[in-house]
Amino acid sequence: MGAKKNKEKAAVNEIKKAVEGKISKSVIVPEFLTGASRFRFKCYPGIGCFTKCCSGIKIILSPYDIYRLKNRLGMSYMDFLNGYTAPTTIEGSSLQVVSLAMKDDSARSCPFVTPEGCTIYTDRPLTCRYYPIGMGMMKKDTGNTGEDFFIRVKEDHCLGHNEEKVWTVQEWRQDQESDLYDEMNNDWMAIVLKAKTLGKVEFSQRSLELFYIVSTNLDLFRDMAFTPRFIEAYQLDPETLKKLEEDELELLKFSLKWLRFVTFNEGDFKVDQAARQKAKEKLLARADEERKRHIEEMDSMED
Numbered sequence: 001m002g003a004k005k006n007k008e009k010a011a012v013n014e015i016k017k018a019v020e021g022k023i024s025k026s027v028i029v030p031e032f033l034t035g036a037s038r039f040r041f042k043c044y045p046g047i048g049c050f051t052k053c054c055s056g057i058k059i060i061l062s063p064y065d066i067y068r069l070k071n072r073l074g075m076s077y078m079d080f081l082n083g084y085t086a087p088t089t090i091e092g093s094s095l096q097v098v099s100l101a102m103k104d105d106s107a108r109s110c111p112f113v114t115p116e117g118c119t120i121y122t123d124r125p126l127t128c129r130y131y132p133i134g135m136g137m138m139k140k141d142t143g144n145t146g147e148d149f150f151i152r153v154k155e156d157h158c159l160g161h162n163e164e165k166v167w168t169v170q171e172w173r174q175d176q177e178s179d180l181y182d183e184m185n186n187d188w189m190a191i192v193l194k195a196k197t198l199g200k201v202e203f204s205q206r207s208l209e210l211f212y213i214v215s216t217n218l219d220l221f222r223d224m225a226f227t228p229r230f231i232e233a234y235q236l237d238p239e240t241l242k243k244l245e246e247d248e249l250e251l252l253k254f255s256l257k258w259l260r261f262v263t264f265n266e267g268d269f270k271v272d273q274a275a276r277q278k279a280k281e282k283l284l285a286r287a288d289e290e291r292k293r294h295i296e297e298m299d300s301m302e303d
């Protein structure tokens, strides 16, 4: 077996290890997929296993997932976080985020599943869109960066694999709007993948708090971004400010670009360092408060 094949096998094994125990009877198909790879699959109301995949799962929510879901439900970020999420950590890193809180029934069902299907289908999270395809990242020998590859999950209960419909991975991603989600989460994913590639990077508690709050609550970021101190620190011109004030999606993209900049110093911000430090301190104090409050609230619900 060549070096490339060995590397592919190691990458798939790594994903397998990460997924084991999370998906009951999980089966990662031992093959390495690219965008052009083909697979058979079809999921539709009426199939024998309909909605069987919508319970007992851990769905980590990306910033764009949260944005879509809270708008779909007509809620504020805070109300959505308190009502539908639980704090968790991204596997292989110390980064704290939220996952969709499953219901307290025997199956641990998703709060959005009904016998008729998913009630928020057009705004379902990225994890639900990708399924049964998963995205991984191949580590390069040199260390810090990686390239995307895909794996296929084939669980016993999922009958969609027995259907005749054939897709390429790229066609499947387009059909599921995955590209849009990937584009919106691009800077956030870059942070996550880099943190995972570097292993358990020792982030300071403050960086973790900042990552948590910007990843989950755009309202809090907005409070900070429109202060004179932040505007001065990041030298935001009136035109940019207007765009961020008027367009929530632009603000989301900006917040993640900013998060990448302050986490790994990647990106092209013009910065006034003194004002930047003061703006960061302010957000950190608020982030710490909110994260602790969310965790306490979750604890009290479990008592």
Ligand code: SF4
Residues within 6 Å of the ligand: 053, 054, 055, 110, 111, 112, 113, 114, 117, 118, 119, 120, 121, 124, 125, 128
């Ligand atoms: S969000 Fe929808 S598709 Fe995803 S697990 Fe819940 S019910 Fe299923």
Ligand code: SF4
Residues within 6 Å of the ligand: 042, 043, 044, 047, 049, 050, 051, 052, 053, 054, 131, 157, 158, 159, 160, 161
């Ligand atoms: S075919 Fe697979 S993805 Fe579709 S409902 Fe059945 S178990 Fe879920």
